[in-house]
Amino acid sequence: MGSSQGFNQTIETEEELRSIIGFPSQLIRNKVITYLDEHCVNFISKSPFLVISTADDAGYCDSSPKGDNPGFVLVLDEKHLIIPERPGNKKIDSMRNILSNPRIGLLFIIPGMEETLRVNGKAAIVKDEELLEKMKFKGKKPLLGIGVEVEECFIHCAKAFKRSNLWQPSFWPDKKTLPSASEILSDHSKIPNQDVMDILEDSYTKRLY
Template sequence: MTHVSFEQRISTEEELRELLGYPSELVRQKVINHWDRHYREFIDLSPFILMSTANLHGECDVSPRGDSPGFALVLDDKHLVIPERPGNRRMDSLRNILSNPYIGLIFLIPGLEETLRVNGKASILRDESLLGTMGVNGRTPMVAIGIEVEECYIHCAKSLKRSRLWQAETWPDLAVLPNPA
């Protein structure tokens, strides 16, 4: 295996800004701290979320969440709830939230190249009246993740355009992939 040293590191924001510059005024102004009508519609249409959390030591985790569009429930202009569906029971995100409430979300809509980015604070909820509204196939979640939004904005399409993620003709032949089992 090749040894990599990462010797030429950038260590300050000043150094980074000198090299890469600053965002435009339009980019700075697009960040808001609540759901507007467009963001609510985006969340309602999204069947897939990437959820980023970190524990008290800063060790990060990104976990996928998916269900029918609208599975993430907007409660009001500042609050969102995501049901915790049965899975592998590792509970990485949930354990992280217990020690560090900060959370980042990326909402995706198949075929749409823009994404919705959300940052906020999370808590683990077990309110039965709320959970009762989030059941699927006769199964009510035992807990949900409540998020209070601190910032949200539409992220430009450049990364999804470059990756051609939604273009089926660019997808690899899955038969050549190794078996994960």
């Protein structure tokens, strides 16, 4: 076995990988479609949250959450959708990646539903005022949009959500035991915790749109 990034035993070929994992069933092989059909459009219309995956031309990857009211992603037609870019931290990781590498993956989630919708394709940064106007919320247009030309769509099974019990409140940890975002940010940024708390409060209450 070869070694990679400090791991002693790794898989080096797809043949070896398949010998362990096996091959997908006919259902899995046939479930991928190349356009947004009525089922995909309905799913997206009910989704308030998705994760965007991108990589730059050197292969450095990023996953970024996007959330808003259900249906915030605008479906233009069976091959195109657009995601509004609301005010954020201005790191613009996804958009910087798209400028050098347009490949993109989307994972749409509906609260309480354990299956997810995956969409893959090519992305562009959109500044079309007519399209941005359609995604206005609380009187404010998004700053830009991430447009996606759809190449693959498929429903993803519920096993990960079932194993994690993500939607089962009885499995949720006590809030008092959860990590503190402000403490983490304070330690990482070397900014006093109270200042970080004030920054977060201002961002969450005044700069969502």
